Each structure stands twice: as structure tokens, then as C-alpha cells.
Amino acid sequence: MIFKRLRQDIASIRQRDPAAHSWLEVVLCYPGLHALVIHRLSQWCWNHGFRVLGRFLSHVGKISTGIEIHPAAQLGERLFIDHGTGVVIGETAIIGADVTLYHGVTLGGTSLHKGKRHPTLEDGVIVGSGAQVLGPITVGKGARIGANAVVLTDVPPGVTMVGIPARMVMRRQQQSEFCAYGLPVEDLPDPVVRAIDGLRGQVGALLERVHQLETEMHGHPSEGCARLPHAVAEEPANSDEPQVAKGGT
Secondary structure, eight states: OHHHHHHHHHHHHHHHOTTOOOHHHHHHHOHHHHHHHHHHHHHHHHHTTOHHHHHHHHHHHHHHHSOEEOTTOEEOTTOEEOSOTTOEEOTTOEEOTTOEEOTTOEEEOOOOSSSOOSOEEOTTOEEOTTOEEESSOEEOTTOEEOTTOEEOSOBOTTEEEETTTTEEEEEOSSOOOOOGGGOOSSSOOOHHHHHHHHHHHHHHHHHHHHHHHHHHHHSSOOHHHHTSOGGGGGSOTTOSSOOOOOOOO
């Protein structure tokens, strides 16, 4: 059983990291794998009542690998912690199968009570480097958390989250291949630009309506209305940068 899980771990690392050229390299040089082995030992001690020994082993693992995993954390099969330095996984965290965590990820708690206070990551989740997933929230199956995002609320399955606080920027249309660091390199929408485009469209519609009302009331637009920047409504909605329409002052 132990060696079967170890073989699965090595195979999953080689599948998700093109820099892993052999099983021997993975065994000797991957701190994420070392941290998993140490965690299984510390968790056995924790579950059998040797809690101080379990915490001590996790502390040894932190010193030797740079990855801190509480002995009580529940880790699923084929977890891949890439690079690993600075990863923190709290006591009540639950991680599903085939999850990928990059360096600097924190699965932390936001309260002082003794119950569930750390996140749950369902199967296939990818969490980019430096991301903070905080509180007793659930990250849905297949979701992606972008680098340096701060996630404070539940994440639906199959979406991509970026920003501080994290917001959904896209939903996966179908099951795709592994996405390193939780972000696609192409076709990633900018939520700020998208919001500005929406506001520009609404302003253009309002200006057009004002123009129609002035015409209905007076037979022609008033002098002030005639000088309004109608070009706002005509600008392309997918512009990368907001443009200021020209008009009278």
C-alpha cells in the first residue's frame, strides 16, 4: 500500500512536470515528494495518540523541505507540490485527489475556534504560486486559482479565479489538459477592462436616450445635448484600454 501510493506520487509528478526526467530524479530532488512521505509518518503518529511526535516530525519536514503540513491535514492521492518552498497547509485542511500546489501557497484559517477553519480543495484543483486560500471555504472540482490571488469565498467547480480578493474571470467549457500555475497563457480576460467596457456601453446608451428625449421635447437637441460625446457608444467594446471620447467642455 505504501509503495503503491509512492509509485502513484512519482508517476503524477512526472506527468505534470516536464523537468522530471526520471523516477530517480524525482525521489532524490523533489521536496514536495519528501514532504508527503514525512506527512504520512507524522499523520500516523498523530492519529495513534503520539501528537507531540507527530508535530515534531512535521517540524522536521518543514526544516528539510520548506513545506509546512499539519499532521491532521487530510491529503488526497497524487498531490503534487511543485517547488514547494513556503507552502503552508493547516490543521483542518482537506485536499482531494490530483491537486497541484505551487510554491508560496497558504491553505490557512481565519478564526480561532477549534472546528473546521481551513479550506477544502476538491479533486483536480490547481493553486498558483503565492495564492492564499483562507477560511473554511470549498474550492470546487477542477477550479484554478491564479498566482497571488486571495480567495475568501467558495469557488464553483471548473472556474478560474484571479485578483485580490479573487474574482472569477472565466469558466472552463470542457475538460482540458493540465494548466501550469492555474492560468492559461492565452485568451485570459481582464476583469477590470471588462467592467470598464460594460460601463462605457451603459453611458453610450444613456447619452443616446437623452438625445432622443431632447429631440422629442424641443424638435431638436438642445445646445448642451448636441455637444455630448456620442462617440462613446461607437467605440469598440473589446479595447484593451479605456479611451476618452472627445467632446466640448
